[in-house]
Amino acid sequence: MARVNWTAEPWHESEMLECAMVVPETPNTSTFTFRAPSGAWFDYEPGQFITLDLPVPGGNVQRTYTISSSPSRPLSISLTVKAQSDSIGTRWMLDHLKPGMKIRAWGPAGIFSFRRHQADKYLFISAGSGITPMMSMTTWAWDSGEMPDITFVHSARRPSEIIFRERLEQFANRVPGLQLRFTVEKPDPFRAWNGYQGRLNQIMLGLMAPDYLEREVFCCGPEPFMASVREMLISLGYDMERYHQESFGLAVASEAEAPALDDVVLDDAARSEITFTASGVTQSCAETDTVLAVAKRAGLNIPSGCTFGLCGTCKVKKTAGEVHMVHNGGISDDDIEAGYILACCSNPMGKVSVEI
Amino acid sequence: MLNASEIRAELAARRKNYSLSRALYCDEGVYQADLEQIFYREWLFAVPAAELPKTGSFATLQVGAYPVILTRGSDGTIRAFHNVCRHRGQRLCSKASGTSPKLVCPYHQWTYELDGKLLYARDMQEDFDASAHGLKKVHCVDIGGMVFICLAEVPPPIADLAKTLGAYLAPSGIKTAKVAFQSTIVEKGNWKLVIENNRECYHCGGSHPSLCRTYSDNPRMTAMEGPDAASPDILAHWARCEAAGLPSRFINHPKMQWRLARIPLLNNAESYTMSTKAAVTGMRMGEMPFNDAGSLLFFHYPNTWNHFLADHAIVFRVLPLSATETQVTTTWLVPADAVEGKDYDLKTLTEVWEATNDEDRQVVEENQAGILSPAYEPGPYSTVQEEGVIQFVDWYCDTMSERLGDAPALAAE
Numbered sequence: 001m002a003r004v005n006w007t008a009e010p011w012h013e014s015e016m017l018e019c020a021m022v023v024p025e026t027p028n029t030s031t032f033t034f035r036a037p038s039g040a041w042f043d044y045e046p047g048q049f050i051t052l053d054l055p056v057p058g059g060n061v062q063r064t065y066t067i068s069s070s071p072s073r074p075l076s077i078s079l080t081v082k083a084q085s086d087s088i089g090t091r092w093m094l095d096h097l098k099p100g101m102k103i104r105a106w107g108p109a110g111i112f113s114f115r116r117h118q119a120d121k122y123l124f125i126s127a128g129s130g131i132t133p134m135m136s137m138t139t140w141a142w143d144s145g146e147m148p149d150i151t152f153v154h155s156a157r158r159p160s161e162i163i164f165r166e167r168l169e170q171f172a173n174r175v176p177g178l179q180l181r182f183t184v185e186k187p188d189p190f191r192a193w194n195g196y197q198g199r200l201n202q203i204m205l206g207l208m209a210p211d212y213l214e215r216e217v218f219c220c221g222p223e224p225f226m227a228s229v230r231e232m233l234i235s236l237g238y239d240m241e242r243y244h245q246e247s248f249g250l251a252v253a254s255e256a257e258a259p260a261l262d263d264v265v266l267d268d269a270a271r272s273e274i275t276f277t278a279s280g281v282t283q284s285c286a287e288t289d290t291v292l293a294v295a296k297r298a299g300l301n302i303p304s305g306c307t308f309g310l311c312g313t314c315k316v317k318k319t320a321g322e323v324h325m326v327h328n329g330g331i332s333d334d335d336i337e338a339g340y341i342l343a344c345c346s347n348p349m350g351k352v353s354v355e356i
Numbered sequence: 357m358l359n360a361s362e363i364r365a366e367l368a369a370r371r372k373n374y375s376l377s378r379a380l381y382c383d384e385g386v387y388q389a390d391l392e393q394i395f396y397r398e399w400l401f402a403v404p405a406a407e408l409p410k411t412g413s414f415a416t417l418q419v420g421a422y423p424v425i426l427t428r429g430s431d432g433t434i435r436a437f438h439n440v441c442r443h444r445g446q447r448l449c450s451k452a453s454g455t456s457p458k459l460v461c462p463y464h465q466w467t468y469e470l471d472g473k474l475l476y477a478r479d480m481q482e483d484f485d486a487s488a489h490g491l492k493k494v495h496c497v498d499i500g501g502m503v504f505i506c507l508a509e510v511p512p513p514i515a516d517l518a519k520t521l522g523a524y525l526a527p528s529g530i531k532t533a534k535v536a537f538q539s540t541i542v543e544k545g546n547w548k549l550v551i552e553n554n555r556e557c558y559h560c561g562g563s564h565p566s567l568c569r570t571y572s573d574n575p576r577m578t579a580m581e582g583p584d585a586a587s588p589d590i591l592a593h594w595a596r597c598e599a600a601g602l603p604s605r606f607i608n609h610p611k612m613q614w615r616l617a618r619i620p621l622l623n624n625a626e627s628y629t630m631s632t633k634a635a636v637t638g639m640r641m642g643e644m645p646f647n648d649a650g651s652l653l654f655f656h657y658p659n660t661w662n663h664f665l666a667d668h669a670i671v672f673r674v675l676p677l678s679a680t681e682t683q684v685t686t687t688w689l690v691p692a693d694a695v696e697g698k699d700y701d702l703k704t705l706t707e708v709w710e711a712t713n714d715e716d717r718q719v720v721e722e723n724q725a726g727i728l729s730p731a732y733e734p735g736p737y738s739t740v741q742e743e744g745v746i747q748f749v750d751w752y753c754d755t756m757s758e759r760l761g762d763a764p765a766l767a768a769e
Contacts, residue, residue: 198469203476312458313465329458331457332412
């Protein structure tokens with residue numbers, strides 16, 4: 001029996017893409033939808049990217065964009081792009097790319113896809129336009145009818161800059177498994193905001209996804225954002241084998257290209273030593289101990305409260321050595337600069353002296 | 357201790373243009389009524405915004421029974437809260453000022469965000485609603501770098517003051533200034549005596565030799581009936597300042613609760629210094645166009661008077677501590693990039709007003725000591741020299757009479 005729809009072959013990069021639709025999403029962000037003039041369909045993994053050859057004045061530039069549409073809707077392919085202030089390629093797209101224009105493209109490629117890491121529960125964490133692969137994967141999950149349990153954490157500057165907010169809410173209104181958790185730097189003027197506010201931190205993460213330890217994590221955003229997510233997860237004891245990331249600055253095509261992450265991972269076996277200078281006590285300890293715990297063991301008192309770097313009660317002066325501190329806002333940058341640490345969330349790395 | 361109707365009677369019995377009765381300056385009941393009817397209801401000057409320079413900066417003050425804390429949040433906004441933990445009522449912060457990334461109760465470490473939200477309370481039961489236990493807000497508004505608070509549930513309108521003060525202050529750069537020095541003194545006198553003393557210069561010649569090097573004690577300088585009453589030298593000063601973009605003309609609240617006026621200093625003096633020259637050299641406040649712009653005077657009843665000069669500014673906060681004790685905090689502001697020891701010398705900057713404050717303290721304390729004598733009786737103000745005092749006392753008596761309500765009508769029998 002003849003197939004009704006899929007008589008054509010999948011799209012190949014030898015064919016130029018035709019811009020079919022341009023939809024503004026949020027300020028400086030638009031979705032560009034492309035189709036293959038031959039009628040070819042698009043075959044890729046949700047989360048992958050494509051590279052465009054953009055004819056900007058002064059010569060073509062190549063730019064890589066994560067696909068925001070899902071391969072479950074294969075007749076077209078969409079890229080949702082956000083122009084940063086110094087943007088050239090994306091700026092050109094926003095200003096000049098119109099329906100009917102044809103663009104050379106390569107791909108799709110990339111290893112950042114939840115289809116490569118099947119799990120019962122996922123935690124998607126994104127910031128800014130890092131939301132695009134998450135949108136692709138969520139749409140795939142929806143269209144496949146399987147809709148696994150996804151907690152979708154997204155961080156934006158303002159509520160009005162949350163890309164795909166309406167579409168995600170539409171999904172979440174219809175299935176129990178998709179939980180949306182947005183945090184913004186500041187609300188829009190004259191618009192009520194009931195979501196989270198402020199930079200993503202451990203406490204927020206615990207409230208957004210209390211079972212985060214059980215979830216496969218996918219993270220995409222600017223590198224400092226992803227670094228802070230990794231730091232949070234590592235210090236919370238998350239199994240980093242289950243952490244996957246894509247940077248919207250550097251989309252990764254293969255496992256070999258994936259950057260080595262030089263995060264501090266504390267080692268149980270590594271020995272450290274803390275000298276409490278005011279008391280004249282030196283205590284040997286593990287790198288995974290906190291300064292607070294070691295002080296307690298040594299019979300010394302450091303007043304403390306929350307024990308996770310929020311309330312700041314255990315602030316002490318470090319006079320020598322290095323610690324690894326993952327705090328939750330309980331200490332100011334000025335105090336850190338001046339040598340203070342929060343004893344409850346600081347792990348000694350080698351020999352350390354504190355004024356206690 | 358007088359009750360409301362007795363206070364009403366004291367107010368009703370006062371002689372126009374005479375000082376107030378002994379009870380109105382000394383009585384505990386009057387003090388409580390002053391707090392309740394005025395200090396808990398009016399906008400009060402709290403701090404210059406410069407006292408809270410960055411995220412996490414805080415300052416505390418005590419208004420009668422209310423401890424209040426002001427913070428600057430990560431969004432740059434200054435907010436005011438009741439300085440009381442929502443757990444068991446501990447005073448949250450006992451320090452006068454400082455910097456802290458969070459507000460943490462020292463009792464059980466309940467931790468609040470700088471915007472007052474309760475972030476964390478350890479080991480509270482499942483049904484505990486943190487969002488219902490944020491710090492209680494106090495109305496707070498930053499007008500061109502002067503932060504006012506109001507404890508009332510519904511504060512009185514402040515839009516007119518905000519507009520006028522904002523425009524007058526803008527060239528003085530208070531928003532971008534930094535605190536060079538602050539002093540807090542206690543004057544053993546009723547708060548009204550402190551304000552009265554500030555509102556006249558009848559006493560200046562006898563009490564303030566260093567201030568009088570630069571500040572004119574001519575009563576027409578500060579207690580003007582309006583633009584027409586100004587002398588030719590003041591008119592000339594205004595014309596010169598306004599041509600240079602400095603709003604200068606005398607402007608006041610219809611009931612004289614506040615007033616702004618830019619007055620010249622004596623003989624083109626530049627600043628309140630012993631040399632009469634600017635204390636901060638090589639730079640000026642904000643957009644001030646010349647050194648001898650005189651002083652922009654601003655008072656707002658019940659608790660502040662201020663001087664904004666070309667090279668620095670001095671802001672004053674008055675808070676009553678008891679019927680016969682008043683705290684006066686003076687803050688010297690200089691341009692943010694002025695460096696102590698290089699662009700200014702602290703002694704030169706502060707010595708005239710340090711001396712003047714101390715002289716005023718003695719004047720007020722002696723005044724209070726005399727009024728405490730049973731032999732004291734109200735004396736007449738000089739309508740030549742003490743117009744400002746008369747305006748203040750009228751404002752006080754009118755406000756109190758209105759708020760304490762009319763005397764109950766006696767039923768005819």
